[in-house]
Amino acid sequence: MHxxxxxxxxxxxxxxxxxxxxxxxxxxVSNLSSVSKExxxxxxxxxxxxxxxxxxxxxxxxGVTIGRVKGVEFDPVTYEAVVTMSIESKYNQLPSxxxxxxxxxxxxxxxxxxxxxxxxxxxxxxxxxLELTQSAVVLEQLIGQFLFNSDSE
Amino acid sequence: MLNYFQRLGVSSLAMLERxxxxxxxxxxxxxxxxxxxxxxxxxxxxxxxxxVLSFSLIVVSGLFVGMVLALQGFYTLSxxxxxxxxxxxxxASLIRELGxxxxxxxxxxxxxxxxxxxxxLMKATEQLSGMEMMAVDPMARIMAPRFLAGLLSMPIxxxxxxxxxxxxxxxxxxxxxxxxEGGFWSxxxxxxxxxxxxxxGLIKSVVFGWVVTWIAIFEGYDAIPTSEGVGRATTxxxxxxxxxxLLLDFILTALMFGDx
Numbered sequence: 091m092h093x094x095x096x097x098x099x100x101x102x103x104x105x106x107x108x109x110x111x112x113x114x115x116x117x118x119v120s121n122l123s124s125v126s127k128e129x130x131x132x133x134x135x136x137x138x139x140x141x142x143x144x145x146x147x148x149x150x151x152x153g154v155t156i157g158r159v160k161g162v163e164f165d166p167v168t169y170e171a172v173v174t175m176s177i178e179s180k181y182n183q184l185p186s187x188x189x190x191x192x193x194x195x196x197x198x199x200x201x202x203x204x205x206x207x208x209x210x211x212x213x214x215x216x217x218x219x220l221e222l223t224q225s226a227v228v229l230e231q232l233i234g235q236f237l238f239n240s241d242s243e
Numbered sequence: 244m245l246n247y248f249q250r251l252g253v254s255s256l257a258m259l260e261r262x263x264x265x266x267x268x269x270x271x272x273x274x275x276x277x278x279x280x281x282x283x284x285x286x287x288x289x290x291x292x293x294x295v296l297s298f299s300l301i302v303v304s305g306l307f308v309g310m311v312l313a314l315q316g317f318y319t320l321s322x323x324x325x326x327x328x329x330x331x332x333x334x335a336s337l338i339r340e341l342g343x344x345x346x347x348x349x350x351x352x353x354x355x356x357x358x359x360x361x362x363x364l365m366k367a368t369e370q371l372s373g374m375e376m377m378a379v380d381p382m383a384r385i386m387a388p389r390f391l392a393g394l395l396s397m398p399i400x401x402x403x404x405x406x407x408x409x410x411x412x413x414x415x416x417x418x419x420x421x422x423x424e425g426g427f428w429s430x431x432x433x434x435x436x437x438x439x440x441x442x443x444g445l446i447k448s449v450v451f452g453w454v455v456t457w458i459a460i461f462e463g464y465d466a467i468p469t470s471e472g473v474g475r476a477t478t479x480x481x482x483x484x485x486x487x488x489l490l491l492d493f494i495l496t497a498l499m500f501g502d503x
Contacts, residue, residue, distance in 0.1 A: 101290045104298060108399030111406035118428065119334050119409055120437040146436070 130178050131216035132160060135190045135203075136170040141226025143192055143201045149175045151205040156181045159203060175203060177214075186212040189222035201226060265461045271382050272390050272460070278383035285388040286395075293354045293389065293456075294396030298403075300353055301346060305404035308341055309333060309411025316412075317420050326422050330431035333412030334405075338435065338444045339500070342405035344492050347451035350397055351484035355459035358389055359480040362463025363473035371464075386464065390456050397452025398445055405444065443499045450491060455484045 149157035157177035165172050187208030194201050279286055316332040365371050371381045416422045459480045466476035
């Protein structure tokens with residue numbers, strides 16, 4: 091079977107266009123460009139209730155996403171949820187008494203962790219534990235409290 | 244009454260036998276793949292007829308599927324004032340489902356049927372036996388390059404389909420419907436995950452490429468060597484591929500995204 095040069099060129103172009111499409115999907119469409127895989131340090135925090143927080147939810151400070159939730163585990167001793175967050179290494183100037191709270195984006199949006207900086211000189215590093223935490227607001231509990239309070243009056 | 248059971252038994256046995264022959268055939272192809280690696284020119288010729296010739300079909304359908312998704316998504320999303328999420332709707336449905344599935348269906352119709360007809364005709368005109376007479380292994384010379392070409396072309400075509408579809412959605416969403424350009428891309432980037440969405444879509448397209456090419460080549464090889472037999476085999480390729488694609492897509496989707 092004779093293969094002409096133009097067929098070889100066309101096949102080469104075809105494969106190259108496939109790679110370009112893959113590059114476009116990875117860089118423009120997906121989050122590959124915004125997530126730095128390497129670099130970044132882990133901090134943990136315990137919450138009484140994390141609501142519907144999921145792995146990969148954003149961790150933000152002052153509204154800017156500075157990391158992602160890496161893992162959610164249940165501690166059978168304290169009965170609390172232990173959330174591991176991975177924070178990008180360029181944000182390594184956070185004070186060690188930073189507090190974490192679970193917030194909701196909009197009324198029905200997804201839940202994320204908001205960090206509030208403290209005033210300590212010491213900085214957060216890999217393996218640090220955030221002591222000050224605030225649980226997620228669960229709408230059903232809020233309504234329940236409201237009904238209970240209005241009843242007792 | 245017993246005759247019905249007998250007929251049922253005969254047809255199930257025939258089906259099992261075909262499945263067995265198909266699996267053996269696949270095994271022989273796998274054994275012949277090293278000979279293709281030694282002679283990559285065979286692969287290049289098949290990549291041309293399987294991949295490059297499907298190119299324009301995939302580009303045009305990808306563009307139109309993306310544009311239709313944008314129009315229909317906008318119709319629903321505008322009720323909730325969430326037009327900004329149009330990019331997510333278009334890209335997630337394309338990358339996760341429509342890209343691999345529609346590409347595989349078109350690929351079965353365009354390249355799979357051509358493969359079956361070509362190999363079936365080779366068999367009907369005794370070219371395959373002729374090769375064996377000349378001590379040329381038709382598995383290594385004919386089947387394995389075609390199989391490998393299909394396996395490699397499908398992911399390229401599916402990726403292209405998704406990329407062109409996202410661009411089509413962008414033209415309609417941002418150009419025609421006036422959605423904010425920054426929101427379109429940034430919401431898409433926030434929601435679409437590389438490991439979760441793009442890699443899984445790629446795995447799907449490889450699996451579909453494997454099953455479509457396997458069915459197409461086997462149907463051609465197994466065809467009754469008459470013009471009617473080749474015609475029937477070509478029809479069976481398209482029908483069986485479509486069934487296999489949709490069934491496998493359900494299984495793969497349940498495995499990949501079922502627990503999310």
